[in-house]
Amino acid sequence: MTFAVTVGGRSVECDQDQALLDACLRAGVWMPNSCNQGTCGTCKLHVVSGEVDHGSSPVETLSDEERCAGMALACQARPRGDVELRPQGTSAARTANPLRDMVATVREISDIARDTRRILLGLNEPLTFDAGQYVELVVPGSGERRQYSLANTADEDKELELHVKLVPGGVATHGWLFDGLAAGDEVDISGPLGDFHLPPESEDDGGPMVLIGGGTGLAPLVGIVRTALRRHPEREVVLYHGVRGEDELYDGDRLTELAGQYPNFRFVPVLSHEPADGYREGFPTDAFVEDVSTARGWTGWLCGPPAMVEAGVKAFKRRRMAPRNIHREKFTPADA
Amino acid sequence: MTTTERPDLSWLDEVTMADLERNPYATYERLRAEAPLAYVPVLGSYVASTEEVCREIATSPDFEAVITPAGGRTFGHPAVIGVNGDVHADLRTMIEPALQPAEVDRWIDDLVRPIARRYLEQFENDGQAELVAQFCEPVSVRSLGDLLGLQDVESDKLREWFAKLNRSFTNAAMTSDGEFANPEGFVEGDEAKAEIRSIVDPLIDEWIEQPDDSAISHWLHDGMPPGQTRDREYIYPTIYVYLLGAMQEPGHGMASTLVGLFSRPEQLEEVVDDPTLVPRAIAEGVRWTSPIWSATARISTKPVTVAGVDLPEGTAVMMSYGSANHDTGRYEAPTTYDLHRPPLPHLAFGAGNHACAGIYFANHTMRIALEELFEAIPNLERDTREGVEFWGWGFRGPTSLHATWEV
Numbered sequence: 001m002t003f004a005v006t007v008g009g010r011s012v013e014c015d016q017d018q019a020l021l022d023a024c025l026r027a028g029v030w031m032p033n034s035c036n037q038g039t040c041g042t043c044k045l046h047v048v049s050g051e052v053d054h055g056s057s058p059v060e061t062l063s064d065e066e067r068c069a070g071m072a073l074a075c076q077a078r079p080r081g082d083v084e085l086r087p088q089g090t091s092a093a094r095t096a097n098p099l100r101d102m103v104a105t106v107r108e109i110s111d112i113a114r115d116t117r118r119i120l121l122g123l124n125e126p127l128t129f130d131a132g133q134y135v136e137l138v139v140p141g142s143g144e145r146r147q148y149s150l151a152n153t154a155d156e157d158k159e160l161e162l163h164v165k166l167v168p169g170g171v172a173t174h175g176w177l178f179d180g181l182a183a184g185d186e187v188d189i190s191g192p193l194g195d196f197h198l199p200p201e202s203e204d205d206g207g208p209m210v211l212i213g214g215g216t217g218l219a220p221l222v223g224i225v226r227t228a229l230r231r232h233p234e235r236e237v238v239l240y241h242g243v244r245g246e247d248e249l250y251d252g253d254r255l256t257e258l259a260g261q262y263p264n265f266r267f268v269p270v271l272s273h274e275p276a277d278g279y280r281e282g283f284p285t286d287a288f289v290e291d292v293s294t295a296r297g298w299t300g301w302l303c304g305p306p307a308m309v310e311a312g313v314k315a316f317k318r319r320r321m322a323p324r325n326i327h328r329e330k331f332t333p334a335d336a
Numbered sequence: 337m338t339t340t341e342r343p344d345l346s347w348l349d350e351v352t353m354a355d356l357e358r359n360p361y362a363t364y365e366r367l368r369a370e371a372p373l374a375y376v377p378v379l380g381s382y383v384a385s386t387e388e389v390c391r392e393i394a395t396s397p398d399f400e401a402v403i404t405p406a407g408g409r410t411f412g413h414p415a416v417i418g419v420n421g422d423v424h425a426d427l428r429t430m431i432e433p434a435l436q437p438a439e440v441d442r443w444i445d446d447l448v449r450p451i452a453r454r455y456l457e458q459f460e461n462d463g464q465a466e467l468v469a470q471f472c473e474p475v476s477v478r479s480l481g482d483l484l485g486l487q488d489v490e491s492d493k494l495r496e497w498f499a500k501l502n503r504s505f506t507n508a509a510m511t512s513d514g515e516f517a518n519p520e521g522f523v524e525g526d527e528a529k530a531e532i533r534s535i536v537d538p539l540i541d542e543w544i545e546q547p548d549d550s551a552i553s554h555w556l557h558d559g560m561p562p563g564q565t566r567d568r569e570y571i572y573p574t575i576y577v578y579l580l581g582a583m584q585e586p587g588h589g590m591a592s593t594l595v596g597l598f599s600r601p602e603q604l605e606e607v608v609d610d611p612t613l614v615p616r617a618i619a620e621g622v623r624w625t626s627p628i629w630s631a632t633a634r635i636s637t638k639p640v641t642v643a644g645v646d647l648p649e650g651t652a653v654m655m656s657y658g659s660a661n662h663d664t665g666r667y668e669a670p671t672t673y674d675l676h677r678p679p680l681p682h683l684a685f686g687a688g689n690h691a692c693a694g695i696y697f698a699n700h701t702m703r704i705a706l707e708e709l710f711e712a713i714p715n716l717e718r719d720t721r722e723g724v725e726f727w728g729w730g731f732r733g734p735t736s737l738h739a740t741w742e743v
């Protein structure tokens with residue numbers, strides 16, 4: 001059974017078992033969204049009329065008072081009838097990269113660091129996305145979905161690059177991507193999703209940027225940093241890659257080569273637990289504080305474990321980066 | 337109930353103005369518990385202290401506005417806060433066009449944001465500041481001063497004026513004979529008014545001949561027949577209302593909000609990270625420490641019984657909104673600043689047909705100022721080497737607020 005979901009004067013069809021956000025994004029109607037797990041609150045909106053089932057909306061993200069006041073999380077709520085929605089705050093018109101379901105073919109699997117794989121997925125049709133966005137993979141046989149950032153730039157639209165870290169006991173990694181997945185396999189994916197991407201080129205003033213990735217949190221930054229430098233080759237960009245030990249580092253050659261092409265780009269790997277010659281020691285967020293005396297006017301990009309992201313926000317603010325210029329990937333990897 | 341059954345309120349005889357100005361909360365907490373409508377000898381007036389009684393009187397058809405005695409001595413007549421009927425309607429019609437939300441939205445950002453940035457630029461790289469004197473008060477007076485047409489009056493002069501008018505307006509102590517207990521307390525207010533007239537009179541002369549888009553020019557001309565302007569003596573008391581309350585209180589509201597947020601570092605961080613929370617932080621800030629704490633009054637227009645007290649016609653009641661906003665009947669732990677408190681309506685801007693006309697302007701001035709402050713200094717912390725003292729019974733806020741940050 002489907003219902004009409006109206007937002008900003010546009011009406012889309014939404015199945016009774018489908019999240020409001022999912023229906024809108026598939027129809028090319030953009031609304032703010034980020035983690036698609038019900039935890040970040042970015043997609044919170046007003047239900048102007050009609051009723052919704054809040055599904056598994058966590059009470060930490062959507063309080064009882066908010067539910068009573070007609071708020072809902074678009075990524076979790078399902079319609080119980082025709083509904084009219086109003087996004088929070090300004091609902092500036094934005095082009096949406098429509099959410100699509102696709103079947104991708106595994107082109108290549110390579111072990112690039114300790115417990116870390118690069119997986120290349122070929123598409124029959126190009127995917128429209130912004131560098132930094134993510135896709136969901138459907139774990140065969142389980143119905144579970146897992147989110148992985150794209151390391152691609154937007155023009156690399158027919159072969160998606162994912163960086164995957166092994167989660168011991170994890171249904172997607174331990175049970176599939178690191179065990180059994182082979183070149184030529186078909187994979188069901190949906191995407192693109194998320195708001196972790198650069199502004200449109202016309203609004204990108206070429207200002208300085210700092211990006212900090214923890215582990216495979218490097219992936220979206222690889223796409224973002226290449227896009228940013230191509231737009232403004234002279235811009236100042238610092239990319240920190242934080243890992244525990246040297247054997248978890250990857251893509252060092254690729255990024256060092258990039259630094260050779262762009263004189264104001266610096267790539268700084270940082271080892272937190274297992275020091276090695278020639279590498280910075282400690283946490284990448286501390287390295288940033290040591291290296292950059294003021295980040296006024298900078299934008300900041302954080303992707304990695306929650307503790308690293310929190311430390312990054314504090315570090316950026318300590319160097320007086322305006323909080324509205326701090327971007328963070330909000331989805332968090334699933335536990336085992 | 338008759339007055340003979342009421343609790344013994346003789347403890348009120350001991351209450352002094354100095355006590356109330358230093359910290360009115362203990363006295364008013366006891367009033368709320370024992371006598372939400374009570375005669376307070378030092379003020380020579382009845383006082384309403386609970387949310388319910390304040391709201392009942394502020395919206396009652398059996399009461400109308402009256403200015404407090406010290407307020408009337410300071411502002412003269414007809415001040416918009418103390419008049420009724422046609423004169424009140426005319427004064428509200430005079431001031432309201434510039435304060436309508438749709439009108440304020442048209443220019444508030446362009447007015448306040450550059451002013452806030454300008455003051456921030458003067459200290460943002462110092463690593464420390466006294467935010468009341470260096471930011472909250474200057475942004476407040478400069479924004480309103482420019483709106484009124486007082487661009488040429490220095491911010492420090494506008495700050496000096498509101499402080500002097502404030503002390504005069506709240507020089508409320510009365511003798512048992514109904515006389516002002518400290519008549520000399522009005523002298524500095526009189527001096528400020530003389531200086532204001534010496535500066536504003538020539539501007540009014542100009543605006544009469546050459547109207548411009550400043551608020552006071554509009555007050556002179558709007559709604560008047562061609563060739564006529566409102567008499568300056570008629571609008572001066574309302575100019576003083578602006579030069580005191582409207583100049584001072586956005587600064588108080590910002591500073592109190594900051595002190596409240598500093599008391600909850602995790603909530604400060606939330607607001608810094610998400611500027612859409614700034615309006616909510618301010619709403620809680622002005623509930624927590626209401627800038628207009630006890631500065632307005634009502635008078636009964638016929639014999640009336642309120643909160644079990646029989647009041648004859650012509651009885652003045654002071655509205656203690658700062659106390660009402662700490663009413664435990666309405667707020668849990670009201671002395672605590674809590675961004676996440678259920679956002680019940682509060683009385684910081686009053687109620688009824690004399691509710692603050694500048695609520696929208698003030699809220700947005702405070703919002704933009706704090707947005708700019710947190711944008712420029714996201715690592716702001718209270719300087720714990722310095723204490724924070726609040727002062728004031730009629731108008732209340734921190735007297736200073738020292739902050740530090742890493743540069």
